[in-house]
Amino acid sequence: MAETQGFILSLLVFSGKFWWTSSKVLLPELNVTCIIQDDCVLPCSFRPTGTVVIHWYKQQIPVHSYYYHKDQFGLQNKHFSGRTSLFNSHISQGNASLLLKRVKVQDKGRYKCYTSTRKGNQEIFVNLDVKAPIQSVTMEMSDEMVICTSHNIYPMPRVIWATEPTLAQEALENSTIRTTDHKGLFTVESMLRIVGNLSERTYFCSFMSADKSQVWTASRKNQDDITHEEGQPLSISCMAPHSLLNFSLTWTISNPMEQTLILKFDNRTGNMVNLWEEKAVLNQDLLLQGDGSLLLSKPDSEEHSGTYTCTFSGLQGRHIVQTKVNITVASINVDEKNQQRSWWSTAASAAFVLFTIIIALPLCLRQRALEARKLSYRYNGAGLVEGEPKLNRDPNSSTSCNGEQPGAEHTKEQAQADTHDDQFNDAHRSASCNGTLGPDSENEEEEKQGECQTEEQDVSDSESFEQNGFINTEPELHLAETSSRPQA
Template sequence: MMCEWMNTCKGNKGITGSITFLLILLFTLQLAENVTSVSLVKCLYSEDCVLTCSFKPNEDEVVHWYKQQICVHSYYYQSDQLQLQNGHFSGRTSLFKDQLVHGNASLLLKRVDVSDEGLYKCYTSTVMGNKETFVDVKVEALIQSVRMEMTGEVVSCSSQNIYPAPEVAWSTDPLSGPETLQNSTVKTPDSKGLYIVESRVRILGNVFDYAYFCSVISADKAQVWTTSIKKTEELIGEAGRELSIPCIAPQNLQNFSLTWTFTRTNDPTVILSYDNRTRRTSNLWEGRAGLEQDQVLMSKGSLLLHNPESEKHSGTYTCTFTGFQRRHMVQNQVNITARRPTAGVTNVMADHMLWMIPAVSAILWQSLWNYIH
């Protein structure tokens, strides 16, 4: 009957071929039953991560976790068996033992680092049979911040502790052609395998003409951190007179914080900070500086200087808007000049000088008369 079903039965040779076919078929079915597809797990750098694995529970569970041929974790005889565990994983792995009776052989991998990335195999065995599950582990170190500076003829952008290596994109406001905004980008792994990315572009035309935008983009495009910087032309103020220093975000931010700093010779000092979610202001220059509260809700964070002094308050004022994965800085060079005499004071001095002329003349004539006689 089997030969008729296969239609290949021709003597012993046909029987042998049929048996071989059945063995291959049974082996294939066994593989399909015991081997599952590869699952992808993304683990965050330095955090704990769970590699999932399940099986049909029964008595005398045996669990082996491997990374390629390296022993990661073993469990049998109702306890961990770590004699052959690779030293890289020592003290960093554990099973959910109370879940083994429910068929959960997942591995908890602690304090993940870049070298943990790779293909893992979970082998499980009971009196009912065995099973293999594969887990492809990808490690990610997320972008935390992007730093930007404008010095001389160059705008630089940098970030660090990122994995895998990110991409960098530049733009300007107003827009400039991509052929004119050529960037130089270097990505360097550190001793932990995390990447430091440094990128720079040359300033186009006058330093005040453009705002420069640098975006650091994660390898999977899930994260985009954008920082921008803009320099304004020198602002001239007068001692004793209120001065408004402008700062406008490049777009209408929904949730943001605003910080003003002042730099004269050394490191910047904080003037004030504002959080639009709580609408609270922390002002370290109380009575000397403040915000236009009706404007700040519209992402306009101009700073009002009250009664500035020429030497003390001349310098660089920087406002920084910080939102979700966005940061915008505006640098304002402010020069406070000495107060000029008012028209009223000038007139009083002139009147006083006119009043003194007859008296001076009389003294001179008296002196001349005494000399002659």
């Protein structure tokens, strides 16, 4: 009886040892989501009892192994080469978690963590899901189409269109194209046809992730073109479609050659960078309410003409308002035109008068002086003395002819003497011209011949002048001149 009891006890102990060593502890499966291109940890733990063997598998594919107190890479699949590791310093504490680096789309799946110790074996399953969140959404607008695009997304997102004011649902039917790259990431492009006038509505395009945990919205409004006169204040409207908490506002101006930053405001810090400090301003009080309108104090036709873009940027959205502005040269009204024309007429008249005074008048005076000098020279020997006042030729003038004024007899005597001298000079010139004078040099003869010709010309001019009624010799002088000539 005692032997039978001892045998049963030994069998129970042996059976207990076998059950402990051959048993497997099963734990609930874990779900882990990792961001593509980030590092991710797959958790696994065990009860530490001395040495341990660790194996990680993905559907029977060796991912990572550890035994003999070190990592073993001999059986590792090349897809995971260089991208896995354990927390070796924590293994003795029961931590067998796997660090998977630079997660890829292909890493998605079910993983198994197997640990074996002196006290037994353990298996833990981890379901790994991967995703590439929506980074941004861009919206482009033409006259006929609105195009919304986003890149490097996983898994496939859902695209939702809306307008403000609202359009009928059938008008929001869109065409969406999905493509994948070599990494397995999606590029989504959705197109919506514009209904009516482009500037009538604001268009919204939202990308929603597959698990509905993320919504990224892009919106855009193209406003009517603005034509404005330079020098006059101009406000360019920009309204956010909804209230914003943390956002930044950017204003730019672009032309076919370049795009220029005007200003940038950050609502989170309150900082503003304004490159047009003297030309453009924002009302920050209105800005906090969603009004980001830009005020141009004195717009210039060349510098401030172009396409203005206002951009509200938030954590999961972007709103763009675009306006084409043409600054024109200031126009002149009718009164100003008439005033300007009158001013030019006055200026032209003044210029003509000034020209006449400066140029024409001196020429006329000089010409008259020259003519007077010629007349004085021509009649120097016929009763007009150069540089002396002329005698009155009026025969009825009693003052000049019969004057009883003092010095009259002296004047007549002086005139008779001057006439006698002139007759002597004429006789002398006649003799010289006829060669009756004494012998002289040939040069003197030539000079005298020239003088004679000049005298003859002067006499001819004098006769012509007399025929025209410009005789300036008094009757008394003619009588004196006749009486003084010698009788033939």
